[in-house]
Amino acid sequence: MSRQLLGVAVATALAVTLTGCGSGGSSSDDALQIWIRQAPDSDSAKTAKKLADAFTKASGVKTKVVALFDDFETKLQQQAAQKKLPDIVINDTAQLGNMHTQGWLREIDMNAVAGHDKLSETALKAAQGSDGKYYGVPFSAQSFALIIRKDWREKVGMQPPQSWDDLAKLAKAFTEKDPDGNGQADTYGFVAPAGTKRGYASWYASSLIYANGGDFIKAAGGGKFASTVTDPKTVEAVQFLQDQFCKAKTVNPGAVSNDTTVTHEVFEKGQGGIYLVGPYVLARFIKSIGTDKLEVDPVPNGPSGGPGTLGEGENVYLMAGSGNQDGQKKFAEFAVSADGQKIGMNKDANGAIVRLPVNTAVDLSAERSDPRWKVFQDSYAHAVYAPPVPNWAPIRQDSADAFNAVWADCSADVKTKMGELNTKLTQELQSQKAS
Incomplete structure (x- = not known):
């Protein structure tokens, strides 16, 4: 079987088997499991934990952060095969097509996401699939x-x-x-x-x-x-x-x-x-x-x-098969709120998981005193994201x-x-x- 046909077959199978199956986090310990592509015990992983803890305090929803770096996508494949996808994945915008074609992502009604009207139009486009529908919520942006x-x-x-x-x-x-x-x-x-x-x-x-x-x-x-x-x-x-x-x-x-x-x-x-x-x-x-x-x-x-x-960044992806869809939505809304964005930015310190804020109500210069960040902010005005091809x-x-x-x-x-x-x-x- 060709690589393309095999990919279609796997995607179809996963789309069927993931529907209705419990996620790793919700089914195992009743905590919303959040995966982020960062090295374990890194400053960035610690920032992710701060974000999750603040969300728990605000919402009452328990969370468990899993930071992984090496072979991140391979480990997601393994979880999908076991029908144990995490509830939330924070991952690159360029991975949207890859994850969507494998049936891992829930479609999102962006109009139903609190705070969507404050999100950057450029970042929003990077959360859309090739069909124009949303399969992620913008979380972080960056230029080079x-x-x-x-x-x-x-x-x-x-x-x-x-x-x-x-x-x-x-x-x-x-x-x-x-x-x-x-x-x-x-x-x-x-x-x-x-x-x-x-x-x-x-x-x-x-x-x-x-x-x-x-x-x-x-x-x-x-x-x-x-x-x-x-x-x-x-x-x-x-x-x-x-x-x-x-x-x-x-x-x-x-x-x-x-x-x-x-x-x-x-x-x-x-x-x-x-x-x-x-x-x-x-x-x-x-x-x-x-x-x-x-x-x-x-x-x-x-x-x-x-x-x-x-131009690139990360989206908050709501994974298919979660037993806590309400918790997924609430986390995404908190992550893009002004409070969530500021926690993720982590001031001028190392470990930022929000590079440039996607919430237009957040003032970069008020959060970071280092003027060098402004070069990246200005460059984002002409940033080019990966196009919305299927993969x-x-x-x-x-x-x-x-x-x-x-x-x-x-x-x-x-x-x-x-x-x-x-x-x-x-x-x-x-x-x-x-x-």
């Missing part, structure tokens, strides 16, 4: 920007980058001019999570693609889509990155095998000075590197487009595999590889009946 070693930039006597040419020159200076002053050639310009795990290479490249006016796929009307990775603007962005890996050699060694967990550590160890990333690591880096050594700059417009940046996950993964291949193999022709990727994405859209 450049976290740069300010002390290094000043050491090499350069200004914040205003163009891709500036960015390349700054990366070259960080690589060649000993910005840490230790007398060794051990620094690089970019640190990049350019591995294929969970599609990270695609995730990393997205902001530059959008900043250049490129895209992965485009809407073709009637809920259908077409691949656009052969657009010269997209090819130009991927080529820019290949040039950094292969010609300028300004990317940290091993980047083509790294995920974000490793890349965070590479940046903290001073092996590179430019990290294109979301705001969720800002507080961590301030603590580990030092606030005076860091600045946040917007992603410069590409030579053929802009402005643009990847974005395989599109991101196929793209990551292709990008990683041209960065790891310097003899690879980017335009040719994007043509091959175009064929794969077209086939994937056809398999999803979205072409």
